Amino acid sequence: MASTADRIRKLVADNLEVDGKPLPEPLDFGTGLTELGVSSMDVVAFAKVVAEDFGVTFTPEACATIKTLDELVTCLDSQMG
Amino acid sequence: MEIDLGQDAAREARAMSWLDDQERRRWRRFLPGGPRRRFALSRAALRAILCERLGCDNERLAFGAAEHGKPFALVDGEPVPVSFNVSHSGAHGLIAYAPAGRLGVDVEERVARSDIDLLSEAVFGPAERAELALTSGYARSHLFFRLWTIKEALMKAHGAGFRLDPSSFETPPAMLRGMNEAIFRLPRLPEVSWRLQDLGNERFAAAIAHEVDGA
Numbered sequence: 001m002a003s004t005a006d007r008i009r010k011l012v013a014d015n016l017e018v019d020g021k022p023l024p025e026p027l028d029f030g031t032g033l034t035e036l037g038v039s040s041m042d043v044v045a046f047a048k049v050v051a052e053d054f055g056v057t058f059t060p061e062a063c064a065t066i067k068t069l070d071e072l073v074t075c076l077d078s079q080m081g
Numbered sequence: 082m083e084i085d086l087g088q089d090a091a092r093e094a095r096a097m098s099w100l101d102d103q104e105r106r107r108w109r110r111f112l113p114g115g116p117r118r119r120f121a122l123s124r125a126a127l128r129a130i131l132c133e134r135l136g137c138d139n140e141r142l143a144f145g146a147a148e149h150g151k152p153f154a155l156v157d158g159e160p161v162p163v164s165f166n167v168s169h170s171g172a173h174g175l176i177a178y179a180p181a182g183r184l185g186v187d188v189e190e191r192v193a194r195s196d197i198d199l200l201s202e203a204v205f206g207p208a209e210r211a212e213l214a215l216t217s218g219y220a221r222s223h224l225f226f227r228l229w230t231i232k233e234a235l236m237k238a239h240g241a242g243f244r245l246d247p248s249s250f251e252t253p254p255a256m257l258r259g260m261n262e263a264i265f266r267l268p269r270l271p272e273v274s275w276r277l278q279d280l281g282n283e284r285f286a287a288a289i290a291h292e293v294d295g296a
Contacts, residue, residue: 019115035107037116037172041189042234044203046250048099064149064243 004073004080005029007053008078012069015049016042029069084126085173086119090162095119096125099139108140115171122173123167130178135161151240166290173285183294185238188232189286197225204232204247212257226286228252231277238275238290253277264293 002010009027016023018037029076033043039067042047047063050056056079058066100108104124111117131154132139143155154161164184166177171190178184194200201210209228216224231252236245245267253263262278273292280287 020111021114024112024225024261031110035110039111041194041200041229045200046241048203054252059246061244061246064241 004054004076005007005069008050008069008073008076011042011053012048013048027069033069034069050076056080082126082130082176082178084123084169084176085172086122086169086174087172088118093121096121099125099128101143103143107260116231119169119174123169123176126174127165127167129188131163134178135163136249136250137179138221147240149241149244151237151242168234168237168287170285173287175280175287175289177289177291179291182294183238183240183292185234185236185293187233187237187288188280189230191222191226191283191285193222194225197222201225202227204229206248207252208251208254208257223286227279227281228257230277230281230286230288231256231290234288235267235275235277239267239270265290 003047012027016033016038023038028032033039033046038046044063047058051058052070054076062075065074085244093101097105097108098163100121108120112177113122113296117192128139131142135142135154135156136258137156141156143158144152145155145160150186154163154165156224158286162285164179164182166184167206168175168186170188171192173188173190175186175188177186201213205213205228213221213224213228232247236242249269250267255263256277256279262276265275265277266273267275274294276293280289
């Protein structure tokens with residue numbers, strides 16, 4: 001079974017781009033998406049996609065608190081036990 | 082103030098010369114190309130505006146960050162009680178400045194999106210979604226971006242950003258009906274008034290929110 005990080009990596013590749021280009025590999029899980037140049041609108045849409053894929057719910061506060069993909073993985077792992 | 086963030090190597094090089102070491106480190110974290118260019122040009126423009134308004138040299142100006150990351154100006158290391166906010170999207174940048182009162186600004190390039198339903202569900206309330214449901218095609222996209230920028234400008238002005246649940250408040254009815262500006266109070270913060278103004282045009286959606294006294 002794919003790890004949470006691997007699933008996130010695939011969701012990023014399938015759903016996020018900046019100026020029409022995919023985010024570069026290897027993906028830096030320690031840098032915030034907005035710091036890379038992803039728009040706030042795309043971050044919100046991505047949060048919805050991740051929530052649906054993992055079957056979890058993010059509160060707006062949680063979305064705003066999670067700054068990096070590393071933090072997202074930790075949050076998902078804690079929600080899924 | 083609107084800023085042109087289109088490609089221009091000479092202008093970008095001049096902008097970089099305005100940034101301090103901390104900003105250059107931040108610039109390096111952005112992806113090469115558009116993200117770096119937008120950050121450099123908009124930050125240099127902000128510096129130029131603040132230096133002019135505050136009567137200081139660029140070397141004396143620095144930035145700090147409030148609790149949720151909203152920047153504030155420092156001159157000679159001391160916080161300066163003025164308000165400003167920056168937003169950029171595509172080739173469009175906006176900077177808002179005021180001597181007092183919290184400010185937020187948002188600009189979004191009008192691009193085709195296939196996820197308007199998904200985003201609307203996340204950030205809009207029932208009246209906003211109902212208004213969107215009355216439109217289709219270009220008008221729907223136009224209204225979506227307009228409502229988004231009004232709400233994001235307000236969340237930025239408040240300072241909490243998306244911690245302020247965007248679906249917990251709705252665009253004032255007058256602006257939903259097409260008015261360009263309105264005075265608004267957040268349901269959870271009724272003692273504070275905000276002047277909301279739609280600044281958009283055919284190329285981009287944009288809005289500003291400014292805290293006002295006694296409105």
